Amino acid sequence: MPSIETRTLTLGTMLQSHSYFVPKFQRDFSWDSEQIQQLWKDVNRTIDERTNTYFMGSIVLKLDQQRSRFEVIDGQQRLTTISLLLCALRDCARDNDHEAAADQLQRDFIARSEFDSDLPQAKLTLNQTNRHFYEENLILSADREFLLEARKDVGVRVTNRLIAKAFSYFRSEVDRLLERRTIAIGTYIREVINALNNVLQVIEIVVENDYDAYVLFETLNDRGLELSVADLLKNYLFRTAEDRVDDAQENWTLMASNLVGIETKRFLRHY
Numbered sequence: 282m283p284s285i286e287t288r289t290l291t292l293g294t295m296l297q298s299h300s301y302f303v304p305k306f307q308r309d310f311s312w313d314s315e316q317i318q319q320l321w322k323d324v325n326r327t328i329d330e331r332t333n334t335y336f337m338g339s340i341v342l343k344l345d346q347q348r349s350r351f352e353v354i355d356g357q358q359r360l361t362t363i364s365l366l367l368c369a370l371r372d373c374a375r376d377n378d379h380e381a382a383a384d385q386l387q388r389d390f391i392a393r394s395e396f397d398s399d400l401p402q403a404k405l406t407l408n409q410t411n412r413h414f415y416e417e418n419l420i421l422s423a424d425r426e427f428l429l430e431a432r433k434d435v436g437v438r439v440t441n442r443l444i445a446k447a448f449s450y451f452r453s454e455v456d457r458l459l460e461r462r463t464i465a466i467g468t469y470i471r472e473v474i475n476a477l478n479n480v481l482q483v484i485e486i487v488v489e490n491d492y493d494a495y496v497l498f499e500t501l502n503d504r505g506l507e508l509s510v511a512d513l514l515k516n517y518l519f520r521t522a523e524d525r526v527d528d529a530q531e532n533w534t535l536m537a538s539n540l541v542g543i544e545t546k547r548f549l550r551h552y
Contacts, residue, residue: 284489293477300350302406306519309440339484369451382470414441511545
């Protein structure tokens with residue numbers, strides 16, 4: 282019998298309660314304009330309509346072996362995108378001399394301070410491909426001009442271009458919102474924090490092990506870009522391959538290239 286625990290909580294409560302990490306070989310950040318714009322509309326709809334509750338989907342987690350943080354099995358696209366929105370708000374607050382609001386966003390939702398380190402530790406650690414770009418260019422503060430250029434720079438990985446694109450979109454939309462509504466940045470940030478802490482709800486699903494996650498993903502479809510059983514199996518194989526991870530990656534790529542016109546998930550199920 283799978284061990285699966287569920288509870289409903291707000292995104293703000295979730296981000297303030299624990300730290301999270303995306304497994305090393307989890308799929309890269311992949312949300313593009315459609316998903317980014319929808320999340321922006323969702324957040325602002327709750328503010329405009331004074332909504333009491335707004336459901337944002339499910340987040341699937343597994344407590345790591347040290348029991349100090351949670352591994353994100355599914356939901357990393359939404360968590361990453363929310364963090365990019367919060368980074369945009371933080372920087373907008375700083376640019377408008379609202380240091381207290383910027384510090385609250387940073388402390389509560391973006392990064393925690395460690396007593397033995399001068400650098401803040403991201404509350405969400407991304408995967409191998411995205412981590413350095415995210416932490417180097419967004420955690421402390423974002424270089425807006427650099428990120429605007431990074432959106433189109435072919436020397437930057439596509440997935441990191443999407444991160445730069447999402448941040449730049451949010452920053453532009455926040456600026457536009459403030460100009461159009463003549464609302465103070467401090468007031469708007471308070472409304473966003475209220476939405477995070479009281480309105481934007483998710484179902485947190487915590488599994489004990491990878492087997493429980495396999496069982497769950499046979500029946501669970503997540504909002505956004507679905508993480509399939511094939512993705513989950515690939516992550517498991519890469520994680521357990523240890524010093525043979527390069528061989529595992531090469532073999533997986535070879536298998537996928539041979540499955541021309543055949544869905545990987547369907548092939549694995551029949552195999």
